[in-house]
Amino acid sequence: MDIGRPYSRLLFRLERRNRLSAVDRxxxxxxxxxxxxxxxxxxxxxxxxxxxxxxLVLDGFLYSHKPAAGSRRQITSxxxxxxxxxxxxxxxxxxxxxxxTLGSAVLAFVPHAALKSVLDESSALxxxxxxxxxxxxxxxxxxVVNLGRRDAFARLAHIVCELTVRLQSVGLARxxxxxxxxxxxxxxxxxxxxxxxxxxxxQELRHLELVEWNSRRLKxxxxxxxxxxxxxxxxxxxxxxxxxxxxxxxxxxxxxxSARMSIPSTARGASxxxxxxx
Amino acid sequence: MDIGRPYSRLLFRLERRNRLSAVDRxxxxxxxxxxxxxxxxxxxxxxxxxxxxxxLVLDGFLYSHKPAAGSRRQITSxxxxxxxxxxxxxxxxxxxxxxxTLGSAVLAFVPHAALKSVLDESSALxxxxxxxxxxxxxxxxxxVVNLGRRDAFARLAHIVCELTVRLQSVGLARxxxxxxxxxxxxxxxxxxxxxxxxxxxxQELRHLELVEWNSRRLKxxxxxxxxxxxxxxxxxxxxxxxxxxxxxxxxxxxxxxSARMSIPSTARGASxxxxxxx
DNA sequence: CGAGGAATTGAAAGACTTCAATGACGGTGG
DNA sequence: CCACCGTCATTGAAGTCTTTCAATTCCTCG
Numbered sequence: 001m002d003i004g005r006p007y008s009r010l011l012f013r014l015e016r017r018n019r020l021s022a023v024d025r026x027x028x029x030x031x032x033x034x035x036x037x038x039x040x041x042x043x044x045x046x047x048x049x050x051x052x053x054x055x056l057v058l059d060g061f062l063y064s065h066k067p068a069a070g071s072r073r074q075i076t077s078x079x080x081x082x083x084x085x086x087x088x089x090x091x092x093x094x095x096x097x098x099x100x101t102l103g104s105a106v107l108a109f110v111p112h113a114a115l116k117s118v119l120d121e122s123s124a125l126x127x128x129x130x131x132x133x134x135x136x137x138x139x140x141x142x143x144v145v146n147l148g149r150r151d152a153f154a155r156l157a158h159i160v161c162e163l164t165v166r167l168q169s170v171g172l173a174r175x176x177x178x179x180x181x182x183x184x185x186x187x188x189x190x191x192x193x194x195x196x197x198x199x200x201x202x203q204e205l206r207h208l209e210l211v212e213w214n215s216r217r218l219k220x221x222x223x224x225x226x227x228x229x230x231x232x233x234x235x236x237x238x239x240x241x242x243x244x245x246x247x248x249x250x251x252x253x254x255x256x257x258s259a260r261m262s263i264p265s266t267a268r269g270a271s272x273x274x275x276x277x278x
Numbered sequence: 279m280d281i282g283r284p285y286s287r288l289l290f291r292l293e294r295r296n297r298l299s300a301v302d303r304x305x306x307x308x309x310x311x312x313x314x315x316x317x318x319x320x321x322x323x324x325x326x327x328x329x330x331x332x333x334l335v336l337d338g339f340l341y342s343h344k345p346a347a348g349s350r351r352q353i354t355s356x357x358x359x360x361x362x363x364x365x366x367x368x369x370x371x372x373x374x375x376x377x378x379t380l381g382s383a384v385l386a387f388v389p390h391a392a393l394k395s396v397l398d399e400s401s402a403l404x405x406x407x408x409x410x411x412x413x414x415x416x417x418x419x420x421x422v423v424n425l426g427r428r429d430a431f432a433r434l435a436h437i438v439c440e441l442t443v444r445l446q447s448v449g450l451a452r453x454x455x456x457x458x459x460x461x462x463x464x465x466x467x468x469x470x471x472x473x474x475x476x477x478x479x480x481q482e483l484r485h486l487e488l489v490e491w492n493s494r495r496l497k498x499x500x501x502x503x504x505x506x507x508x509x510x511x512x513x514x515x516x517x518x519x520x521x522x523x524x525x526x527x528x529x530x531x532x533x534x535x536s537a538r539m540s541i542p543s544t545a546r547g548a549s550x551x552x553x554x555x556x
Numbered sequence: 557c558g559a560g561g562a563a564t565t566g567a568a569a570g571a572c573t574t575c576a577a578t579g580a581c582g583g584t585g586g
Numbered sequence: 587c588c589a590c591c592g593t594c595a596t597t598g599a600a601g602t603c604t605t606t607c608a609a610t611t612c613c614t615c616g
Contacts, residue, residue: 017369048513066419068427069509076422088416091295091409096416096514120401130408131369137411138366138374140418141344144354147425148470149346151603183562192426194605199564215613231347235326236374429571461594472573477596493581 006033006058006108009082009170014128016239024125027118033108038101040181045086045099053109055085060105061181064097065189075190077139078102078163082170087133090116103181135238142236147192150231152201155191157230160211164220165234176220183216284311284336284386287360287448292406294517302403305396311386316379318459323364323377331387333363338383339459342375343467353468355417356380356441360448365411368394381459413516420514425470428509430479433469435508438489442498443512454498461494 007029014020014028033056038044044062045051055062062079076097079085085099090112119126139162146158163180167173182190188198205211210226212219220226285307292298292306311334316322322340323329333340340357354375357363363377368390397404417440424436441458445451460468466476483489488504490497498504 064419066423068423069432072427074423074426076419088412091405092412092416092516094513094516094518096516097419123398123401123404126401126404126408127369130404130411133408133415134366134370134411137415137418138370140415140422141342141354141375144418144421144425145344145346145352147422148352148467149350154347184564185562195562196564196606197604200604203564235372238370238372238374240372462596463594473594474574474596475572478572481596 006035006056007031009058010056010084012170013082013084013132014125017131018124018128020124020128024122027122027125031110031118032114033110036107036109038105038107040101040103042101043098044101044107045089045095045097047095047098049095050093051086051089051095052112054087054089054112054115055099056108056110057081057083057085058106058108060107061102062099062105062107063102063182063186063190064099066097073189074192075186076143077136078159078190080163080166080170081172084129084132087129087136090119102186138236138238152191152193152197153204154230155193156187156198156201157205157210157226158232159190160205160218160220161227161230161232161234162237164223165237165239169237169239176223177218179217181216284313284334285309287336288334288362290448291360291362291410292403295409296402296406298402298406302400305400305403309388309396310392311388314385314387316383316385318379318381321376321378322385323367323373323375325373325376327373328371329364329367329373330390332365332367332390332393333377334386334388335359335361335363336384336386338385339380340377340383340385341380341460341464341468342377344375351467352470353464354421355414356437356468358441358444358448359450362407362410365407365414368397380464416514416516430469430471430475431482432508433471434465434476434479435483435488435504436510437468438483438496438498439505439508439510439512440515442501443515443517447515447517454501455496457495459494 011020011025011028020028034053035058038060044055047067057079059081062083062085063075064077064079064085065073065075067073079099086095089095115129119129142162146155150158164173164176164178167178172178184198184202185195187202188195191198191201193201202213206213208225208229209221210229211221226232289298289303289306298306312331313336316338322333325345335357337359340361340363341353342355342357342363343351343353345351357377364373367373393407397407420440424433428436442451442454442456445456450456462476462480463473465480466473469476469479471479480491484491486503486507487499488507489499504510
């Protein structure tokens, strides 16, 4: 963690695909950042409110969730170091979810005004930030599949796979081991299951020797089996085009074709075959 | 449907929040559009491929889906007239889902190159298109909640509510009635349930006299009861800031505060109370 | 050491899936 | 014009997955 130069993480993220010009890099470096330490379970952005800043995760985890009927909630995503949270608030003023810290976290806030003026000046930067939000949308879309079409065991395995790859893409969890400060209640709310069932699912993953899971520290025991078990395919994370140069310069550790599943090419899945007369 | 001037729908969409300058409006009008009629069940964009154009829905419905284990699939979104499909392909070249027509549809294609050059020239336009993708992401996020935390009955009701509001926002389904060319298999794949159960859920909605549902024509019988039943709250569609002027000029018919649920303000939902010492 | 949240367990109830069969409908070819 | 076919819709019954309820144990922190 290079919290002393927080923009370096941001620059790395933005240059996943396109190199930025020196001018644009300087624009990012000159962004006013307000650093802050947050304890566990703090709301960063609250449902129904508006905000005038975006959040960069420097260390720790955030998660977003939405309330549902009957005092239940659904966790809709996790944020790992390097993620920019709440870019949507730049152009959709009313927040339709809540973002909170999972464990304690180190954050950097960027005022909307500063960010907007930079984005107005540079279409390349606007494009890079736009792409970040597109990648987030792709993750949401995969979560839809996860909750809709996988059983509880595969769901949790899939979330673990995603977290692992995302952490590795920013140089963390290189040994397939990381501490994740969620409770089993959080796991349940992310998987859309009950906390009791979450407990049983975790035990099953332990029993199958796919992961070690002791007091909120996770260690992947058998990555390829976990990937198979989850039906995980990292295409949706869109890390494929990260150049080796960028990766090297940031000491990045993207697993090489970490997870590829052969997806059956049946066009209409369960329900039939696409007519080809289009 | 004003298919003779397809860009008018697009302009209306982009000006939901910000008026565009005359120059920007002209840029949109000058975009090269290729019109096409498509029969039912045609793939527009296919998983794993790349594409060099975006799609504007002029008439009919599209849907996107992703394959899952065991020849199953999950529908991840529906697209209604006026929607711009696959804006993500502008900046994420490899498509991670499949888009197909539901019934027959009238589409307009815009080449990436033309769109990109317009977006480079005008940051206001880039912002508007960016916002479109943010709104799509918000819909994905709500689908995560839908699949994670609602039972099959509420899930389907919620999807029906969403479709109704989205159609009404472009001047369709004013009488709370619209034809939707999905099969019960499609319904099942959208709700993440089996086709057999989808059938029973539909029957229940009919029995509760919430909707009429005859041969793929839907009529909402009791909107407020349906909204309550679904736990539907249209905040996530982010239509709140559409100005009345825009609405009037496009003969739009957004239901006034069509669906507001009181969301309990419990911060952590099922699992406890947020500490306030942040 | 006590308190309280978190994890774990068992048992019963509920939601949903699967299998298998039947009915309804529209389009096609003889 | 009608028989045939395939797709879609519908139904029943059995089985599986998940939830709920209610304890009990574990762990951490003050």
